[in-house]
Amino acid sequence: MANDTQDKQFFNLHASGIGYLNRVRWVETNNRSGGRRAEPFLSCAINALRGSSDSPQYTYFDLKVVGEDAIQVISDLEEAVNAERKVIVAFRAADLYVHTYERRKRDGRNGQRSDEMETASLIKARLLLITSAKVDGELVYKREEPEEGDAGGVDDAGAEPGDAGDGGNTDTDQPQEANPAEPPQRREPANQRPQGQHHAGDRGQGQRSRGGERGSDRREERQHQGRDQRGDTRSDRYARN
Known part of the structure; x- marks a missing residue:
């Protein structure tokens, strides 16, 4: 059925x-069938x-x-x-x-029936x-031109061949989900890094600090040597007197 x-x-x-x-x-309209009369x-x-x-x-x-x-x-x-x-x-x-x-x-001569x-x-x-x-x-x-998308107010009550169904929609592609951006890497303080893990900048700072310590030791040694020499000179001067 x-x-x-x-x-x-x-x-x-x-x-x-x-x-x-x-x-x-x-x-x-003539009502020949005896039914309802049409308008x-x-x-x-x-x-x-x-x-x-x-x-x-x-x-x-x-x-x-x-x-x-x-x-x-x-x-x-x-x-x-x-x-x-x-x-x-x-x-x-x-x-x-x-x-x-x-x-x-019609008669061809005078046009009469x-x-x-x-x-x-x-x-x-x-x-x-x-x-x-x-x-x-x-x-x-x-007649005024109909606005875009307006069929002109005329209902033809019809469909063109091929209009049935889903309108030919064959788009089955799913939207691709975008990959989230990776967060930028953050530098951790040197005192919070695991033991043995150092940053290049930390190594440079250590080298500069060690170099500064060696320089200060040399200056102190030269100062002591200078004081010793001045003390020996004063001792010789007292001995001659």
């Missing part, structure tokens, strides 16, 4: 373009331009307006469309599919947003 709580994934099909807006209307929805048609700007061709879109901002913009443009003013919009649509239907064929039927087709889609609109060449609406 399938897990009913599993999230469903959807594939999006988007199209963006520029075209002439017409046939703005609110559509009342009316806003609909419009756009003849999208394609090809060279010198000689463009047209692709006909029949659109259900679903974006919150798009509903407001199309509603504001309805009066200009009904007045047969030239309304050009830049748009974005989703969930495109081809719809075929039967219609009365004849009794002969023909098969026609158009593209149906959901209108997500309007990015700009001009009425008779004058800019009347321009």
Whole structure:
């Protein structure tokens, strides 16, 4: 049994373009099945331009307006469309599919509908947003650019292929723990070092102290010799007298 709580994934099909807006209307749904009646929805048609700007061709879109901002913009443009003013919009649509239907064929001489039927087709889609609109060449609406990280306020309720799961996160490396720095070695006083362990500076100081002691002994010896010589001289002087 399938897990009913599993999230469903959807594939999006988007199209963006520029075209002439017409046939703005609110559509009342027919309750043919006898169930709950659906709410009316806003609909419009756009003849999208394609090809060279010198000689463009047209692709006909029949659109259900679903974006919150798009509903407001199309509603504001309805009066200009009904007045047969030239309304050009830049748009974005989703969930495109081809719809075929039967219609009365037009007479090639006068353009009137004849009794002969023909098969026609158009593209149906959901209108997500309007990015700009001009009425008779004058800019009347321009959508503000969304802030970074903002999807533009349009919920497509879909996911691109490959978006399921953990998002492709393959980073499994663990952070490396830094080795703590070794503390600097501290010189211990000479009187606290183990016996037999001396620092080079201590040896130098010992050599200097021993050298100083030997020098002082020599000076004392010379002083004694001098006093003895002076004593002998005085003794000889007394003996002669």
